[in-house]
Amino acid sequence: MAFLEVKDLQIYFPIKGGVFNRTVGHIKAVDGVSFSLEQGKTYGLVGESGSGKSTTGRAIIGLENVTSGQILFEGKDITSMKSKTKDLRKDIQMIFQDPYSSLNPKKRVLDIIAEPLRNFEMHSKQEEKKKVQDLLELVGLSPESILKYPHQFSGGQRQRIGVARALALKPKLIIADEPVSALDVSVQAQVLNFMREIQDQLNLTYLLISHDLGIIKHMCDHIGIMYKGRYVEEGTKEEIFTKPHHIYSKRLVAAIPDINPRMREKQYRYRQEVQEEYNSSYNDYFDHEGLAYSLQSISDTHKVALPKRG
Numbered sequence: 001m002a003f004l005e006v007k008d009l010q011i012y013f014p015i016k017g018g019v020f021n022r023t024v025g026h027i028k029a030v031d032g033v034s035f036s037l038e039q040g041k042t043y044g045l046v047g048e049s050g051s052g053k054s055t056t057g058r059a060i061i062g063l064e065n066v067t068s069g070q071i072l073f074e075g076k077d078i079t080s081m082k083s084k085t086k087d088l089r090k091d092i093q094m095i096f097q098d099p100y101s102s103l104n105p106k107k108r109v110l111d112i113i114a115e116p117l118r119n120f121e122m123h124s125k126q127e128e129k130k131k132v133q134d135l136l137e138l139v140g141l142s143p144e145s146i147l148k149y150p151h152q153f154s155g156g157q158r159q160r161i162g163v164a165r166a167l168a169l170k171p172k173l174i175i176a177d178e179p180v181s182a183l184d185v186s187v188q189a190q191v192l193n194f195m196r197e198i199q200d201q202l203n204l205t206y207l208l209i210s211h212d213l214g215i216i217k218h219m220c221d222h223i224g225i226m227y228k229g230r231y232v233e234e235g236t237k238e239e240i241f242t243k244p245h246h247i248y249s250k251r252l253v254a255a256i257p258d259i260n261p262r263m264r265e266k267q268y269r270y271r272q273e274v275q276e277e278y279n280s281s282y283n284d285y286f287d288h289e290g291l292a293y294s295l296q297s298i299s300d301t302h303k304v305a306l307p308k309r310g
């Protein structure tokens with residue numbers, strides 16, 4: 001039995017139009033996506049903006065209605081919100097992209113982290129304070145932080161507060177949607193490494209959503225590459241990074257610079273080969289703007305120049 005299994009997931013959003021505001025079509029945000037996750041591992045969903053990654057994650061946690069398909073968590077069908085019992089809702093938590101806007105600026109850290117505890121469990125004020133202080137220590141912040149407000153912390157520290165809030169109910173699965181993309185590059189690695197440390201400590205499973213294949217490479221065991229609501233490729237990290245099949249995956253892989261300087265020339269040649277394949281066969285197939293955006297953000301993050309489209 002897989003820990004989490006997503007089977008042929010479809011999520012369509014209606015497009016309304018005309019005088020009567022009728023449904024005139026659908027946006028196929030997710031269109032037949034299947035994958036499974038093993039406990040304790042990190043699964044990466046990667047793809048450009050609008051490819052359906054967040055909608056997939058939001059459906060798993062119950063924030064989107066599923067048009068068709070099935071989501072199974074530890075063998076239980078959790079496709080519809082109704083099927084998500086209190087325990088299941090505790091088991092799956094989310095870390096959001098922007099620690100600046102996802103933490104209420106008017107609330108103190110104590111209230112922010114205690115919120116899920118108050119919603120799901122009954123604790124005395126004393127127990128609650130102790131739990132929040134323990135969570136703060138776990139994420140590397142001082143217990144005295146409970147009285148502070150979000151603006152008194154740096155971006156990286158705020159994301160640690162977001163992680164502490166997600167951990168409050170001792171979840172098994174964490175969906176991390178672009179967890180570091182709002183942070184400075186210098187802080188990104190710290191937060192990602194810290195997420196890996198607590199994963200080992202607490203045997204957490206991550207579904208990591210990112211448009212940056214470099215981050216996915218750093219973190220994930222298994223990867224699914226999405227394009228316009230569909231999977232173009234899926235495989236282990238080794239498979240995706242050593243032998244990508246789809247031209248879209250090849251373009252993303254080729255854009256990431258190798259840390260080893262001796263490999264750079266080989267990689268440059270690979271980049272040229274991929275570019276030629278792309279120019280000769282796929283010019284009409286892709287939404288070039290979307291792909292250009294993903295490639296540009298990889299190039300910005302890793303400070304490399306990309307070959308121009310021919």
Ligand SMILES: Nc1ncnc2c1ncn2[C@@H]1O[C@H](COP(=O)(O)OP(=O)(O)OP(=O)(O)O)[C@@H](O)[C@H]1O
Nearest residue numbers: 013027029047048049050051052053054055056211
């Ligand atoms: N509530 C909604 N109503 C209508 N369309 C939606 C809604 N949510 C998402 N979409 C559309 O579904 C598609 C997939 O969006 P989604 O946010 O899942 O993509 P993504 O890959 O996560 O991109 P991003 O990183 O920009 O969030 C997009 O075309 C988006 O505009």
